Amino acid sequence: MNGMDAIESAQALVRELFPEAVAAFLGGSLARGRGTATSDLDVVVICRAPVEVRRENVGWQGRPAELFVHTAESVRTMFAWDRAAGVPTMASLCAEGLVLVSVDGCAEQVAEDARRTVTAGPAPLSPAALDALRYQVTDLRDDLLDARDPDERLAVAAVLHQQAAELLLGAAGIWRGKGKWLARALRAGAPDLADAYLTGYRTLAAGGPAAPFADAVAAVLARSGGPLREGDRRAAPPALLAGPA
Known part of the structure; x- marks a missing residue:
């Protein structure tokens, strides 16, 4: 599947499964033109609430598809979680992904927030x-x-x-x-x-x-500060000290 085929396939998926979508992105290797015969379609779908926010794997036109279904609010929460975890999973999908659907500029607004997150970098390690x-x-x-x-x-x-x-x-x-x-x-x-x-x-x-x-x-x-052997000390978490429930 080449780049154009992947885009058309992802657009068809969103039209059929998520006609109510206000934004959608194709991310991953297929969006970057580096897909292989086994690459899946990584599709972020944004709908108006109420919607079941979820990750879901489906088959689509003979190829696996991984769907990330969100609202505009929950996807931005994921950007904050990316920063805390130090891994820009959702932020990269939206910042670098190809826009499949955009109602009233929703995809462009989400993509801009994602790019700001990626540019800001991860939260500092404590x-x-x-x-x-x-x-x-x-x-x-x-x-x-x-x-x-x-x-x-x-x-x-x-x-x-x-x-x-x-x-x-x-x-x-x-x-x-x-x-x-x-x-x-x-x-x-x-x-x-x-x-x-x-x-x-x-x-x-x-x-x-x-x-x-x-x-x-x-x-x-x-x-990164040198080896650390002597002097390492970490207190037990409160849950451990509380004993079994």
């Missing part, structure tokens, strides 16, 4: 959250270098890969990512470290030595 990540990354790096079993080493590396990237980007106030977006976030936000970091991880995952990846993680720690 000192406690930053220290927690520093401790976790320090501890995981030690485990990686100590691991002798290759399966254990690979399992530790997979967790460390995500945590260290979150530390690097979060400490710098840069949007983070999950899954395939992690590598993209690293290349965009820390291009000077991304190549060594990602190459080191690929080398380890292919059965090579752990040292290159461990060295890249050490560089992440150095940039």
